[in-house]
Amino acid sequence: MALKKGTVLELDIESTAFKGKGIAKVDGLAVFVPGTAPGDKIKAMITRKKKSFREAKMLELLEPSPVRVEPVCRHANTCGGCTWQHIPYDKQVKYKEQHVRDHIERIAHLSPDIVQPIIPCDDSLYYRNKMEYSFGTRRWLSEEEIQQDEFVDDSAFAAGLHAPGRYDKILNLKECHLQEKISYRLLDFVRNHCIEHNIPAFDTHKNEGFMRHLVVRTSDYTDDLMVNLVTYRDESETVQKLADALLDQFPGITTIVNNVNDQPNPTAIGRFENVLYGPGYIVDRIGNHSFKIHANAFFQTNTKQAEKLYEVARQYAELDNGGHLFDLYCGVGTLSLFMADKADKVTGIELVNVAIENARFNAKENNVTNAEFVLGDMKDTFNELFLEKHGHPDCVITDPPRSGMHPDVVKQLSNLKLDRLVYVSCNPSTMARDLKLLKEVYEVESVQPVDMFPQTYHIEAVAKLTKKG
Structure with missing residues (x-):
């Protein structure tokens, strides 16, 4: 055919x-x-x-x-937030584990037997600690509306998530089951408040309007609750009235901030930020360390599952006898600090300046004195000059972005011939690509899948490598 x-x-x-x-x-x-x-x-x-x-x-x-199975959410077949709600969770994790095995065998040319049984998530719904909702002037039509013969108007004040593949259309949510239930209630309240008070949504085509995003952050280990109102203009009276209305309806809110993004880019990170109520941050914990999380700071989206992921990495690093640990692509230092009590010294490297600032701040807040954080592009920074200045590592943990590691970084890790190398991945296919090169020098002993994002196809994995011979 x-x-x-x-x-x-x-x-x-x-x-x-x-x-x-x-x-x-x-x-x-x-x-x-x-x-x-x-x-x-x-x-x-x-x-x-x-x-x-x-x-x-x-x-x-x-x-x-x-x-x-029947999806929990009415939007499951349309929304890009959950793609697997029609599959029961026990089957989801089996499929994900098989995906990792397939990548290890097909791309890395390694035995799939090194892949361990997946570590599932205890909560398959309401597991996210952060949700970023968007506002827009055009809503995404349902399949039934699209198939109608008569014209269906898609103009509306829409509040929810971007339709898959569309930056300009919003799926107008009537429910969401990814974050604590208060999250959707906050979205619904803000949507109704804006409609009632004639506060316009931002129009991405005309670059006009006001409301751009609502970002809700919750904490797993405290009762902290942050509301971040992202607007196109700095109008203190408008946002303060909305903030006061939110506090009246939701007294559990501990801080409200207003990020002002007056640029055409669609990000929820403002050019500047105003704190409307509370301290301007929430506090959460991973392991024994607490973290102040500001509106625009990166933090693992699934706190409890991140602890399981980090614990696997710590076991694979085998730091019982101390030693010097390098944490490549260290972000805001959560994994570095999680490891610090086992290592004599931790050196983190990261490209993003604000992440390095946050990492140093987090180390100071947690009285961690044996961790240093270095700003730099990994492919340019992680070289012989860097090693001469900061010392040679006994173990390296690498946690690269979805694209995997630059070939120069893979080459440097091969040249180092470390006793132990731990690879933390959010994309098992690019990890398998890198393992194919690293296996010339290292024995890939074990790969542990960890499910961080139920109801989606995304899967994390941690690989343990040891020097051959």
Whole structure:
């Protein structure tokens, strides 16, 4: 069969692929279909033609898979926040573990037997400590509205999440189950307040309006609750009235800030910030260390699961006898500080200046005196001159971005021939690519998947490497 774009056909979904798409086979050719589950029989239309595969859109679910369940949220089939709510959680983690095994075998050319059973999340819903909602003047239409013959107006004050792949349209949320239940209630209150008081949403096409984002931060270890109102202009009277109304309705709020982003970029980070109520930060904890988390600071999104991830990294680092630890891509230093009590010295390296400032601040706040943090681009900074100045590590932990490590960093780690190397990854495919190179010098002993983001296809993994010979 010629599977050209627009072809409609029936498919049997056999398994899942990375990024959560179901896989069907037609004459040996893989067809990837989002929103499906293994065992589904569907009618689909080919939407993209590539040399070695096809992508398709499900038009109709002909026979649901035995594993398929009814999503908790009404938006699950439309929203990009949760892509796997139609799959029960015990199956989600098995699919994720298999994805890691596939990457290790297919990309790294290592035995999949080194992959350990996945560490699941205790809470498959309401696990996030931060949600960033957006406001807009155009709402995303439902499939039913799109299929209507008559015109459906999409202009509205919309509050929720960006529709998948669209920066300019907002899925107007009526519920959300990713953060504590108060999070959606705050969003709904702000939306209604703005409509009632004629406060306009920001229009991304015209670069005008007012409300841009609502960011809600909660703490797992305290009762702290932050509301961050991100606006296009600095209008103190408008935001203060909204803040007062929020405090009246939600007395549990401990701080409210207003980030003013008067630039065309869509970020929720303001050019400057006004504290409207409280200290301007919340406090949370990972391990034995407390962290002051300001509105724009990075912090692990799933606090309790981050502790499990870090504990695996600490076990793999084997720092019982101390030694000098390097933490590459250290961010705000959470992992560095988690390791500090086991090491004689910790040296963190990070590209982002504000992250280094936060790391130094966090070390001081927690009375950690054996950690230093160095600003620099890893591929340029992590070299022989750096080692001469800061010393040679006994162990390195690397926690790179989704793109993995730069080839120069991989080469330097190979040249070091460390006794122990720990690789923390948020993208097992790029980790497997790097492990393929590192295995020339190191034995990859173990890979531990850790699920940080239930209801999504995302999966973290930690690899333990030791020097060969």
